Amino acid sequence: MTGNGRPMTRYIRHAAAFCALLLLALLVNAARVQIVQARTYDENPANRRHTIARYGQPRGDIFVGGRPVTGSEDSGEQFRYERTYKNGPLYAPVTGFASQVYGTAFLEDAADGVLAGTDPALSPFPLWNDLARARNPGGHVVTTLDAAAQQAAYSGLGSRRGAVAALEPSTGRILALVSTPSYDPGELSGTDSAVARAWARLNAAANRPMLNRAVHQTYPPGSTFKVVTAAAALDSGVVRDVDAPTESPDPYRLPGSSARLTNEVEGCANASLRYAFQWSCNTVFAGLGVKVGPGDMRSTAAGFGFNDRKLGIPFRVSPSTFDTRVDDAQLALSSIGQYNTRATPLQMAMVAAAVANHGSVRMPRLVERTTTDDGDTVSTPGAPGGPGGPGSRGQRSPGQAMSPATAVQLRELMTDVVAEGTGTNAAIPGATVGGKSGTAQHGIHNSGTPYAWFISWAQADDAVEPAVAVAVVVEDAAADRGDISGGGDAAPIARAVMEAVLDLDPDR
Structure with missing residues (x-):
């Protein structure tokens, strides 16, 4: 070392x-881990910190009629807050479940970001939350459900297998969504062995209580599909006068086949559309479908919502289908709701709602709005131009399934069914009710117990427009084949739901 110490310096x-x-390298690496790769580490299944934090605070609630139907309970465990449900089986097709072990379903899944407090829209400073790794309190989801209508549908189905969907025709708001048999989603909350046993039992059950029959099960719609066929016949000009003979033989020989189609009632030979609709003549509607042709039948069905694979409410809805590749014999059967025609109860509620709403189809929606924990609105999925809402697949514009003039005629035909046809069990004093019954065959050689269908709409006598449209399907596999019918089994359930929505004065 020199005297001046320069080498040491x-x-x-x-x-x-x-x-x-080295310090800079550490800072750069820390920034890389905490910012650039944060999402990768957060989403790594081995990282339990995210899951612990997720259940470290109460989950936001789902509301029906201004009251929460969900809650959160402090378990004292590592995954601290467990989901609770009020009237769990009643609302299970809407809420779904939120399980520490098995994840989420239905609204609990579609609105998970809001309910868990992770949605950036809940915070006025979302970027700060990302940097600070902070979590907002869980927000709330306000549904469109009518509590009285939901209860009426659930009570009406009782112990039978089936489903109910009810809509407000002018807006598409879902007023009831019920599937039976149901289950208590609270059984899947927590992490103990009872949860695993409940999951195994529910999934192994022959009656499939976790299947949401209202939106995930498709059925042959049977004669309720004749509303669609009638709309196609009127709009295409195949039928110009609902009271004129239709030149329909009875029995009707399926084109290119020796098979003959018959009816359950008399008077269907060359019957008018009015008579055929009122008494559900298969021969008339099979012939009309062939005369309309596959192109116009497909187009009309699509206008009502068939073959739409993007529908969400906001959770996914199974597509209802009208086969696009059929010969004339298959088209004839498809036109009476058989062959490959399949529909969810929600889809058939949309068909009834379109008739009630001047031919216009409003996209169904289950969420009225989402809010912060203190009630400030975050989103309003149903508002014109509003955001799609939690987990939304996009709120599309309404479509025109039929001309307004055709809708007027179909309203009249559906009213006749309830006034003096197969749907008299749906009549409500003080209201105009339109309906269409259906008995859908299924199984090998149609050996299964038929499904009972009824679709309808109702308008109070002092109201300007119909307030509700309903679709009911009853599987009822325990019933004798001759004891099940749309007008007999399903119509009373539809009537109870419509009465709940109309809430008419009992002294009227």
């Missing part, structure tokens, strides 16, 4: 620079 500077470089 140089070494110190080099060491200090090297330490500064």
